Amino acid sequence: MGRTLVGMQSVATQLPMDTRRQAKFLYWMGWRVTEIAQAIGENEKTVHSWKSRDEWDRADNVERIGGALEARLVVLIMKPEKSGGDFKEIDLLHRQLERQARIQRYQGGGNEADLNPAVANRNAAPKKKPKRNDFTEEQIEQLTTAFVDGCFDYQRDWYRAGNERTRIILKSRQIGATYYFAREALIDALTTGRNQIFLSASKAQAHLFRGYMQQFVRETIDETLSGGDSIVFPNGAELFFLGTNARTAQGYHGNFYFDEFFWTYGFNELNKVASGMAMHMKWRKTYFSTPSSMAHEAYTFWTGERRNKGKPAAQRIQIDVSHDALAGGRRCQDRAWRQIVNILDAQRRGCDLFDIDELREEYSPDAFANLLMCEFVDDGASIFPLAMLQPCMVDSWVAWGQDYKPFAARPTAIARCGSATTRPRPATPPAWSWWRHRSCPAASFACWSGSSSGAWTLPSRPPRSSASRAATG
DSSP: OOOOHHHHHHHHHTSOSOHHHHHHHHHHTTOOHHHHHHHHTOOHHHHHHHHHHTTGGGOOHHHHHHHHHHHHHHHHHHOSSOOHHHHHHHHHHHHHHHHHHHHHHHHTTOOHHHHOHHHHHHHHSOOOOOOTTOOOHHHHHHHHHHHHHTOOHHHHHHHHTTTOSEEEEEEOTTSSHHHHHHHHHHHHHHHHOOOEEEEOSSHHHHHHHHHHHHHHHHHHHOOOOOOSSEEEOTTSOEEEEOOSOTTTTTTOOSEEEEETGGGOSSHHHHHHHHHHHTOSTTOOEEEEEOOOBTTSTTHHHHHTHHHHTTOOGGGOOOOOOSHHHHTTOEEOTTSOEEEEEOHHHHHHTTOOOOOHHHHHHHSOHHHHHHHTSOOOBOOTTOSSOHHHHGGGOOOHHHHTTTTBOTTSSSOBOOOOSSSTTTSOOOSSOOOOOGGGGTTSHHHHHHHOEEOTTSOEEOOOOOOOOHHHHHHHO
8 A cells, every 4th residue: 555554653643633633634645544544543434434524525625735734833833842944834834824815815706916915016006097099109100101091192182281271172972081081180189189170061970070080090900989079189189079050169279170061051150160260370271062052151162252252353362163273172362272073083083982874874964963073053043942941950969969869779759649748749841832932932931830739730821802812813
């Protein structure tokens, strides 16, 4: 068996005098019950009984080692005369007991700090909150390189004109203008610390800038750009995403980007506020849009005629805003840099995303000219011109903010039908004979009223006099 009775007895004499504990430790050392009984002078059946009652086999490693350490430590402490080796062993055993205690805490759902005191000390100091949107210089360089390399040739015109104080761009649909200017503003904020302000025909449209930025950062450097209506960077730059409410657009300062300015209502008032945000010489203004109507308030801003208002004839200017003059982009007499980029220009200068022949089949000639060839609509002969319809427009994210959540499972809140005051109304008035009100179409919008019962009503028509009936035949 490899062990002599003398050897077993020598080991037993070094253990505590309690034979039951001696037997347990010897069993954990790998001894058999027969050997243990011989070593401690007990009956073999008694040792088997101890083993069963005290559940020696159920003890885990931590319990077995901890018990042995404790027993040996007690033996050394009780020695009346101790050598230098005894003191060293006592110190070592105490350190091992401390380690056993940390292991027990770790097993009870602890963490690395329970096993390693250095980790606990390192984590004891108050932690600083991680900075949001904090990118390294290498990451900013990656973003800048990816931005420049991802530009089409006509977008490089916009990049080269980046130092112009005012840029006004008339462009085709879907040629990447919003995507380009979102990345341009992001790079400018990261490298210069300047604020960036985004206006659009609606708040939802303005938030497209934020979505493009987040996508660009995620795909380029695998980081998250966090923020809601505003995004803040550690260098002090802040990005603001606004709608077209002039009241909410006041009080900001920075570079501003005005997307689809030809489709906003009240352009003159809004532009007065917006241009004031970039009044300092270090800020720049960028307007870009597809054309709408020649009657829109922004049309004279595009042509430069607004500058001539109130000036003597000698100081008036005439700006050539034809496609031939502005296809390559140029600074005009009013110091604003203008450019026209229609879909054919975009295709010729690298944008291979369109099938022009297919688009000509899908759109009528007038729609193709307006949406893709940058030609304005003359709605002077329209029954409902754009200038009359625009006051009916509403920014749902702003005007319906309490009842409309576009990203919720149920975007629109509808009151439960039960009382006359809570019944939902139709979103629009019912069909009606517009030709009866063609002489005064603007007033016809005002005459509709919603009742508490949920129905739309039109005030009764006053009776006509016999003279008027005779006049109309």
